[in-house]
Each structure stands twice: as structure tokens, then as C-alpha cells.
Amino acid sequence: xxxxxxxxxxxxxxxxxxxxxxxxxxxxxxxxxxxxxxxxxxxxxxxxxxxxxxxxxxxxxxxxxxxxxxxxxxxxxxxxxxxxxxxxxxxxxxxxxxxxxxxxxxxxxxxxxxxxxxxxxxxxxxxxxxxxxxxxxxxxxxxxxxxxxxxxxxxxxxxxxxxxxxxxxxxxxxxxxxxxxxxxxxxxxxxxxxxxxxxxxxxxxxxxxxxxxxxxxxxxxxxxxxxxxxxxxxxxxxxxxxxxxxxxxxxxxxxxxxxxxxxxxxxxxxxxxxxxxxxxxxxxxxxxxxxxxxxxxxxxxxxxxxxxxxxxxxxxxxxxxxxxxxxxxxxxxxxxxxxxxxxxxxxxxxx
Amino acid sequence: xxxxxxxxxxxxxxxxxxxxxxxxxxxxxxxxxxxxxxxxxxxxxxxxxxxxxxxxxxxxxxxxxxxxxxxxxxxxxxxxxxxxxxxxxxxxxxxxxxxxxxxxxxxxxxxxxxxxxxxxxxxxxxxxxxxxxxxxxxxxxxxxxxxxxxxxxxxxxxxxxxxxxxxxxxxxxxxxxxxxxxxxxxxxxxxxxxxxxxxxxxxxxxxxxxxxxxxxxxxxxxxxxxxxxxxxxxxxxxxxxxxxxxxxxxxxxxxxxxxxxxxxxxxxxxxxxxxxxxxxxxxxxxxxxxxxxxxxxxxxxxxxxxxxxxxxxxxxxxxxxxxxxxxxxxxxxxxxxxxxxxxxxxxxxxx
Numbered sequence: 001x002x003x004x005x006x007x008x009x010x011x012x013x014x015x016x017x018x019x020x021x022x023x024x025x026x027x028x029x030x031x032x033x034x035x036x037x038x039x040x041x042x043x044x045x046x047x048x049x050x051x052x053x054x055x056x057x058x059x060x061x062x063x064x065x066x067x068x069x070x071x072x073x074x075x076x077x078x079x080x081x082x083x084x085x086x087x088x089x090x091x092x093x094x095x096x097x098x099x100x101x102x103x104x105x106x107x108x109x110x111x112x113x114x115x116x117x118x119x120x121x122x123x124x125x126x127x128x129x130x131x132x133x134x135x136x137x138x139x140x141x142x143x144x145x146x147x148x149x150x151x152x153x154x155x156x157x158x159x160x161x162x163x164x165x166x167x168x169x170x171x172x173x174x175x176x177x178x179x180x181x182x183x184x185x186x187x188x189x190x191x192x193x194x195x196x197x198x199x200x201x202x203x204x205x206x207x208x209x210x211x212x213x214x215x216x217x218x219x220x221x222x223x224x225x226x227x228x229x230x231x232x233x234x235x236x237x238x239x240x241x242x243x244x245x246x247x248x249x250x251x252x253x254x255x256x257x258x259x260x261x262x263x264x265x266x267x268x269x270x271x272x273x274x275x276x277x278x279x280x281x282x283x284x285x286x287x288x289x290x291x292x293x294x295x296x297x298x299x300x301x302x303x304x305x306x307x308x309x310x311x312x313x314x315x316x317x318x319x320x321x322x323x324x325x326x327x328x329x330x331x332x333x334x335x336x337x338x339x340x341x342x343x344x345x346x347x348x349x350x351x
Numbered sequence: 352x353x354x355x356x357x358x359x360x361x362x363x364x365x366x367x368x369x370x371x372x373x374x375x376x377x378x379x380x381x382x383x384x385x386x387x388x389x390x391x392x393x394x395x396x397x398x399x400x401x402x403x404x405x406x407x408x409x410x411x412x413x414x415x416x417x418x419x420x421x422x423x424x425x426x427x428x429x430x431x432x433x434x435x436x437x438x439x440x441x442x443x444x445x446x447x448x449x450x451x452x453x454x455x456x457x458x459x460x461x462x463x464x465x466x467x468x469x470x471x472x473x474x475x476x477x478x479x480x481x482x483x484x485x486x487x488x489x490x491x492x493x494x495x496x497x498x499x500x501x502x503x504x505x506x507x508x509x510x511x512x513x514x515x516x517x518x519x520x521x522x523x524x525x526x527x528x529x530x531x532x533x534x535x536x537x538x539x540x541x542x543x544x545x546x547x548x549x550x551x552x553x554x555x556x557x558x559x560x561x562x563x564x565x566x567x568x569x570x571x572x573x574x575x576x577x578x579x580x581x582x583x584x585x586x587x588x589x590x591x592x593x594x595x596x597x598x599x600x601x602x603x604x605x606x607x608x609x610x611x612x613x614x615x616x617x618x619x620x621x622x623x624x625x626x627x628x629x630x631x632x633x634x635x636x637x638x639x640x641x642x643x644x645x646x647x648x649x650x651x652x653x654x655x656x657x658x659x660x661x662x663x664x665x666x667x668x669x670x671x672x673x674x675x676x677x678x679x680x681x682x683x684x685x686x687x688x689x690x691x692x693x694x695x696x697x698x699x700x701x702x
Contacts, residue, residue, distance in 0.1 A: 001531055001555065002585050006449050011588035014408050031403045040398045043598070047391045051570035051602070052382045054563070057365050086437050086572075089591045097473060098357050102453060115592070122448060122589050180352055204352065212405070219402035219597035221437075234353050237362035238473055240440045241466070246570035247394070247598050251402070 005102070009121035012114065015319055024339050027317040029159070029187075029294050031216035031269070032336035035251075036261040039217070042254035043247050055246040058236075059084035062244075062253045066224065069256055073196040080229040081199070083236060084252075086243045088186055088210035088223025092119060094238045095182055095206060095225070096151065100125045104150040109138055111160060111323040113184065116153045125150070131326065136163035136288070143176035152177055155184040157191050160321050160331035162290025167195050171202070180204045186223075187292035189214030189266055190273070196226060203228040213293055214266055215255040222252040269293050273334040279344050280332075283351050298329040302351055314346045356453070356475040363469035366670055375690050378668040380510070380538075380645050382567035382620070383687035386602075387612040390568070393605035394598050406597040409587075410435035413595075413604045417575065420607055424547040431580040432550070434587060435603075437594045439537055439561035439574025443470060445589045446533055446557060446576070447502065451476045455501040460489055462511060462674040464535065467504045476501070482677065487514035487639070494527035503528055506535040508542050511672050511682040513641025518546050522553070531555045537574075538643035540565030540617055541624070547577060554579040564644055565617055566606040573603040620644050624685040630695050631683075634702050649680040653702055665697045 015028035063079035070077050085091040092115065100106055102124030108116045110129035120127040128149075130142045142152070154173070157164045165173075174181045185207050188194040198205045206227040212218035222244065225235065244252075255262070277287050277295055285297040298304055308320035308330060322328040332343065366379035414430035421428050436442040443466065451457055453475030459467045461480035471478040479500075481493045493503070505524065508515045516524075525532045536558050539545040549556045557578040563569040573595065576586065595603075606613070628638050628646055636648040649655055659671035659681060673679040683694065 002449055003452050006585055006588060009588060012592055014405070014592040017405055017407060019407065019411070025404070028405055030405065034401045034403060039402070043394065043398055046570070047394055050385045050567075051390070052385060052567040053376070054365070054368055054379055054381065054569040055572070056368060056370065060370070086596075087591065087593055089593065093591060098353055101354050101475065118588075124452065216401075216403040218405040218593075219397070221406070221593060221596040234357055237357060237360060237469075240438065240444060241363055241365040242438055242440065242569075242572060245437075245572040245596070245599060248596060 003124065005121060005124040009118070012118040016317060018317070023315055023317045024335065024342055025317050026333040026335050026339065026343060027319040029213055029292070029333045030218050031213060031265065031293070032339060033216050033265040033268070035216040036255055036258040038254040038258045038261070039251045042250040046246050046250045051246060055242050055244060055249055057241050059244045059249045062224070062249055062256070065253050065256055070196060070226065074226065075200050077226070078229070080232060081226055083225045083227070083232045083239070084244050084249070085223045085225070085239065087212065087221040088184070088208045089115065090239070090243055091208045091223050091225045092182070092184070094235050095180070096120070096123055098235055098238050099151045099180055101150065103148065105146060105148040106151045106153065107142065107149060108153040109142070109155070109158065110326055111321070112153070112155050113159055136161060137165055137169060138173065143173055145178055149179050151179055151182065153182045153184055155186070156195060157187040157290070157292040159187065159292065160294070160296045160319070160329070161288050162292040162294060162296055163288060164191050164193060164291045167193055167198060170195050171198050174198060174202050174205045177204070180206060183207045186210045186213060190270060190293050191291035199226050199228065203231055206231065211252050211255055215262060216265065217251065217255060220248045220251050222248045269334050272337055272340050276334060276340050276344070283344070283347055294331050294333045296329055296331050299351055304328050304330050307350060310350050311346060316343055316346055354475065356472060360469070360472035363466050367668060369668070374666055374668045375686065375693055376668050377684040377686050377690065377694060378670040380564055380643070380684045381569050382564060382616065382644070383690060384567050384616045384619070386567040387606055387609040389605040389609045389612070390602045393601040397597050397601045402597060406593050406595060406600055408592050410595045410600045413575070413600055413607070416604050416607055421547060421577065425577060426551045428577070429580070431583060432577055434576045434578070434583045434590070435595050435600070436574045436576070436590065438563065438572040439535070439559045440466065441590070441594055442559045442574050442576045443533070443535070445586050446531070447471070447474055449586055449589050450502045450531055452501065454499065456497060456499040457502045457504065458493065458500060459504040460493070460509065461677050462672070463504070463506050464510055483512070487512060488516050488520060489524060494524055496529055500530050502530055502533065504533045504535055506537065507546060508538040508641070508643040510538065510643065511645070511647045511670070511680065512639050513643040513645060513647055514639060515542050515544060515642045518544055518549060521546050522549050525549060525553050525556045528555070531557060534558045537561045537564060541621060541644050542642035550577050550579065554582055557582065562603050562606055566613060567616065568602065568606060571599045571602050573599045620685050623688055623691050627685060627691050627695070634695070634698055645682050645684045647680055647682050650702055655679050655681050658698070658701060661701050662697060667694055667697055
């Protein structure tokens with residue numbers, strides 16, 4: 001009854017979202033700060049005017065404001081360069097369905113976002129991973145010709161490592177690839193560079209963003225893609241007609257309109273990230289310099305899995321990740337200063 | 352770059368959702384009443400507690416309440432029999448991706464929901480329509496063997512006709528079909544029967560519902576499927592991890608908890624529907640008896656397209672539909688009594 005690729009595949013398992021019990025939750029890169037008060041006000045206004053009508057299928061209000069916001073980064077951008085989605089996961093699904101046929105191949109780095117593998121499996125396609133080099137860039141294997149290659153994903157900053165490939169290097173990867181390149185910038189707001197500018201130069205570059213992390217809106221589900229209009233025009237065919245609801249469109253628009261709040265909370269997270277990285281190193285962890293809102297680390301003497309479990313028992317959730325054939329470690333989200341202090345205190349008693 | 356089926360296809364065009372200008376909007380089967388006040392209260396509570404965390408991936412709160420609500424209709428139902436989606440369109444996409452491979456065949460009645468054709472095209476599959484018989488049931492052509500047949504959709508009540516195939520007849524169709532049958536019950540709350548009970552008897556029957564129409568929540572995007580747990584378990588693999596947001600889960604749960612409000616508004620719509628049907632006939636329209644929140648009609652002497660345009664010019668939006676090779680007509684949503692009176696007054700001056 002089901003397609004064989006569906007029956008055979010394992011479903012994607014998102015990071016633990018415990019209900020009921022209170023954890024210090026540093027496992028899914030949520031923002032410790034509440035969203036801008038302007039978001040709540042906008043949602044309240046929509047509730048007041050009623051929910052009985054369908055939302056704007058194209059989320060026009062958001063696209064207009066986002067085009068304005070990015071006008072210095074993307075020369076020539078208009079609302080037609082933007083596609084909104086029910087979280088950036090929705091966008092990743094749309095691009096996969098648009099470009100990848102069963103039997104096709106999707107390429108992405110290892111280690112990176114595990115979901116790409118699931119997207120390939122649902123589509124009946126194959127995944128191919130290319131290991132990062134020791135400097136966290138990607139070599140020629142990432143752009144190697146393969147007649148079945150239909151899509152490449154590059155999370156940048158990458159998860160779980162928090163590393164960034166510089167835009168000029170990404171431009172070269174995109175130019176060498178025989179297929180579209182999705183630059184998944186879920187964490188770009190915490191980095192010093194991004195690849196938005198490449199979109200204007202190469203129609204095969206699609207940048208995806210989410211409001212889940214840097215705008216504290218994981219619960220709202222809102223993400224978007226930036227690409228040239230002739231690309232967006234095709235992607236629109238593949239999305240569900242009303243993929244964003246009225247509340248999320250209003251909330252997301254209000255969120256990007258409050259850039260002062262955004263900058264303040266982002267700067268606080270970056271400051272805590274730097275402090276946390278230093279403190280973890282002081283406790284004997286090997287940490288990679290991160291440009292995201294999490295830190296990837298391994299302790300010199302303790303097993304990562306054991307530390308994950310000890311922390312969980314102590315009420316602190318972090319993410320233990322194990323990439324077969326590559327290695328394992330802990331991905332710890334940057335929380336508030338108080339959460340960071342608590343984490344460090346607990347770890348101090350364990351290592 | 353794009354898959355050939357995507358480039359070749361036309362995108363689905365949803366009913367007009369005009370922004371800015373005020374219409375009496377009777378074109379997309381929205382509910383004229385606001386949603387239950389309990390929905391707004393629940394959304395307010397979620398806003399208050401914050402949106403920075405991811406939602407419950409499985410919308411457990413809703414599934415628990417829905418299983419309770421349907422326990423008399425579906426023997427043995429538990430939350431595991433329910434899958435929530437970002438509108439029932441999300442559910443229709445999930446089942447299509449789960450069962451249909453490129454080159455496969457999807458079968459559905461003509462005239463019915465145009466989106467099924469789009470779902471097939473995105474998947475690279477073919478559509479086959481089977482005309483309704485003169486009594487609005489479906490004959491053996493609907494269940495005929497075809498080795499490429501992978502999925503059948505039956506909207507029940509059907510759109511645009513508002514007609515219903517009785518559950519015992521649907522059971523026979525499902526038993527005779529070589530593939531799963533999706534009974535799309537978007538409008539079932541306005542009908543005298545439904546097919547929920549068939550789910551317990553046949554694992555290949557999947558019933559889909561939406562809160563857009565009968566719960567006045569088109570703007571919230573929330574729908575769900577009811578099927579046996581071993582079916583739901585596979586469908587979960589295909590959905591986006593966090594396909595429903597925190598606000599919609601809370602709002603939808605509050606909506607189905609307020610059955611008194613639901614019954615009151617539904618009964619009002621059914622009463623207006625009966626009155627509107629009689630009045631349209633009095634104006635010379637041929638109307639089919641409807642079990643949904645809209646009426647399908649054609650005037651004996653006037654062209655449907657002309658009436659659509661005249662009504663639009665007069666500030667009243669209805670849906671003009673033309674099914675190639677089958678026929679055309681107007682699908683008019685049942686609004687409030689005031690909206691209905693205005694529609695009838697305008698039509699009275701036109702026909």
C-alpha cells in the first residue's frame with residue numbers, strides 16, 4: 001500500500017521536546033529570550049479581527065517588509081524574490097520536491113543537519129555526504145560531477161559544528177556544482193557573514209532562513225527562501241496553497257519590523273556563546289569556534305553520551321549526536337546567562 | 352534544473368482572497384461566524400507563555416481531545432489513530448507522497464476538488480477522473496482495476512456539488528478499490544452522515560477533516576486524518592517534524608472542546624443553506640440539495656460566468672467553476688443571514 005521507500009525509511013526524530021517536566025533546555029537551539037512584544041500585539045490584532053477567513057496565500061505583508069530589510073544585501077530584491085514557508089523545514093521540503101526525482105541524488109556535508117537524509121528518503125532519492133576538511137571547508141568532492149545529482153544542501157553556519165564557509169568560497173562551490181545549491185542559513189543571524197548576496201549573482205543559489213532561532217519564534221513556524229524570481233515562481237507551484245497561517249504571517253512581519261529588539265537579543269546570545277566557549281575549554285572540552293547559537297564540543301576524558309545522560313539526570317538537556325563513521329559529541333545551545341551558569345556548574349561537578 | 356513535471360504543470364489557483372477592498376465573500380466556503388471565544392483565549396495563553404520553544408511535534412493535546420470526541424463514531428479510537436496537519440491540505444499532501452510514485456495514477460470524481468489534480472502533478476503522477484452518475488453516486492469505473500492506480504480521493508460531501516455518497520456505499524467502494532481511499536470530509540460537519548466509522552473496519556480508508564469550515568478557523572490552518580494506527584505510523588514519517596504551530600494546536604484543541612458553540616453556528620448555517628436553496632430556485636436557478644456550507648447552482652436562462660462578474664461588480668464574490676468536458680456553474684458559500692439576503696437581493700435584480 002505504501003511506497004517502498006516510505007516503508008523502508010526511518011522517520012526523522014526531532015530533538016527531545018519534553019512535556020510536563022521542566023528542563024534547562026539546551027538541546028534544540030531555541031532562543032532563551034521571549035519574542036518581541038510587537039509579535040504578541042500583532043497576533044492579538046489578528047485574533048480580534050477574526051480567524052474565519054483564509055490567510056493571504058503569498059504572505060505578501062511579510063515579503064514586502066523582508067524585501068525592504070534585505071535591499072542592501074541583495075541588489076534588486078523585490079517581494080517576488082521571497083517565498084514564505086511553515087518553518088524553513090517547509091521550504092526545504094518544497095525545494096526537494098521541486099528538484100529531486102526518485103532515483104536522484106542529494107549531496108550535503110557530514111556532519112550536518114540529519115533532516116536532509118530524511119528529505120531524500122521520502123522522495124525516494126539517495127543521499128551522499130561529503131566530509132568537511134580539517135579547516136571546515138569543503139573540497140572538490142562536494143562539487144564533483146554525477147549525472148544523478150539534483151540538489152546540494154549547505155548549512156552555513158553548519159549544525160552541529162557552528163562553522164561557516166565564507167561567501168566567496170560558497171560562490172565557487174555554487175558555480176562548480178551542476179545542480180542548485182540550497183544555502184541553509186537557519187543560524188546566519190548569529191554569524192559575521194552570510195550568502196544572501198550570492199542569490200543576485202547566481203540563479204542556482206537559494207538561501208533559506210528561519211525565524212525560529214534568532215527571532216525566538218520556534219513555536220510559530222515561519223521560514224522563507226530568497227532566490228531569483230523565476231525560481232520562486234516555480235517553487236510556488238509546489239507549496240501548499242495556504243502554507244502560512246494568518247497569525248504566523250502577522251507575527252513574523254512584526255518580528256522583522258522590530259530590528260532593535262532583534263539586535264539586542266542576538267548580541268546577548270553571541271556574548272554568552274563566547275563566554276560559554278571559553279568556560280567549556282577551561283573544563284577540558286575541545287570546542288570549535290561557533291558562529292551559531294550553539295557550541296559543538298567533546299571532552300578530552302569523558303564519553304559524550306555519558307555526559308549527556310548525567311546532565312539530563314541533573315535536569316539539563318543537551319543534544320548528543322553520533323554520526324556513523326565520523327564521530328560524536330555534544331551540541332549545546334546557547335541559553336540565557338543563568339542557564340549557561342547552571343550548565344557550567346553542573347559540568348564542573350562532572351568532569 | 353526543475354523536474355520536468357514541475358515546469359510543465361500549472362500551479363493551483365486558490366479562490367480569490369481580495370486584500371484591501373471589502374466584498375461579501377461567498378467564494379471560498381469560509382464560515383461567516385467568528386470562531387469560539389475559547390480559541391482566542393487559548394491563543395492568548397500560548398502568547399503569554401512564549402513562542403520561543405518548538406511546538407509538540409505530534410500535537411498530542413489535540414489528538415487526545417479528538418479521540419475522546421469521536422469515541423462513539425470510531426470504535427477503539429485512541430490518539431494514535433489521529434494525525435494533525437497544517438490544514439487538511441497538508442494531510443492530502445502527506446498521503447499523496449506516502450502512496451503515490453511518479454508514473455502512478457490518482458483517481459477522483461468529476462467534478463470535485465481541483466487540488467487533487469495539482470497533487471498528482473507535483474508528484475509526477477497522472478490523474479484520472481470518473482464522472483458522477485445522475486444520482487451523484489459513483490459506478491464501477493471508480494473501482495476498476497488499473498495496475499498503476501495508487502490512491503483514490505472521494506470528497507464527501509463533494510465540492511462543488513454538496514452531494515453525499517452514503518457510508519454503506521463508500522464502504523463498498525473502499526472494499527472494491529485496489530488502493531487506499533481518502534474520504535475528504537472537509538464539509539462533513541454540515542452533513543447528516545459521515546464515514547468515520549469505516550476507518551475501524553478497513554485500514555485502507557483514511558478520513559480527513561479540517562477546522563477551516565465548520566470551526567471558523569480557515570486562518571489558523573488546522574486539519575487532521577483519522578486512520579488505523581499502523582497507517583498513521585507510516586504517514587508520520589512523511590510529515591514535516593513540526594507541521595503544526597503552538598498557536599494552532601492550542602486554538603484547534605479549544606475549538607473542538609467548545610461543542611456548544613460549534614453546534615449553534617453549524618445549525619445556523621444549515622438553516623440559512625435551506626432558505627438560500629429555496630430562494631435561489633424561486634429566482635430560476637437549478638440547485639442541487641446540498642449537505643455542505645455552499646450551494647451549487649446554474650440559472651435556467653443566464654450564463655454563470657456573466658452572473659459571477661455582475662455579482663463581483665456589485666461587491667459579492669461567488670465562485671465560478673468550469674470543468675472542461677463536464678459543465679460549469681456557480682458555487683455560492685452559505686454566509687450569514689444578512690449576507691444571504693444581500694446576495695438574493697442583488698441576484699433578484701439580475702435574473
